[in-house]
Amino acid sequence: MKTNSGSGPQTKRRAVLPDDACPECGNPMREKKGRLTLPVNGEEIVVAGSPHLNCPKCDEVVLRFDDARKLRQRALEIYRQTYGLLSAEEIRSIRERFWLTQAELARLLRLGANTISRWEAGRNVQTASMDMLLRVIRDLPGSLDYLRTYAA
Ligand SMILES: [Zn+2]
Known part of the structure; x- marks a missing residue:
């Protein structure tokens, strides 16, 4: 091809x-x-x-x-x-709910700096396991603080 x-x-x-x-x-x-x-x-x-x-x-x-x-x-x-994944808009709304920039969320999830902006623009799609992690951030209070303790 x-x-x-x-x-x-x-x-x-x-x-x-x-x-x-x-x-x-x-x-x-x-x-x-x-x-x-x-x-x-x-x-x-x-x-x-x-x-x-x-x-x-x-x-x-x-x-x-x-x-x-x-x-x-x-x-x-x-x-x-x-995989029943979150939509691009849902990812943005989770990020904004916690006042995170795209770069900050990427760092917490140990992703490349531009990954979140690609997801939110629909140019790329998250894996099923990353989707699960986003849901944990959204639904489990304290999970963001937990990720922050491990952030580089
Ligand atoms: Zn030919």
Whole structure:
């Protein structure tokens, strides 16, 4: 599977081939909808009905920028539903209830500095175990103080 985002190493080749040409064999590619998989937090998520370009000759799959964006959005939704995770808005509201910045919450959970902002923007999704920890912070008084005693 290739992501055809209009930039990067494929730019030179695209200038030579027509827009719908397969990057592998040069055959015209066809519009298709079908099952594609995308890893979310290390797990392969199957997304049915994903629009993409397919080569009828060599079966190469190419995602246009918008295809890739939709696939990722859908895969995150499926992952969130599968594990019954808190929504992006719920994470923000838990954080704000305790007057924490995104960076402070990240530090308490020993996450990378930008992780919380990615969750709250819906660009990424928390693992099921991190989701549980967020619920503990929300529901168990004193848990935040406990985390603070271990914070770096
Ligand atoms: Zn091909």
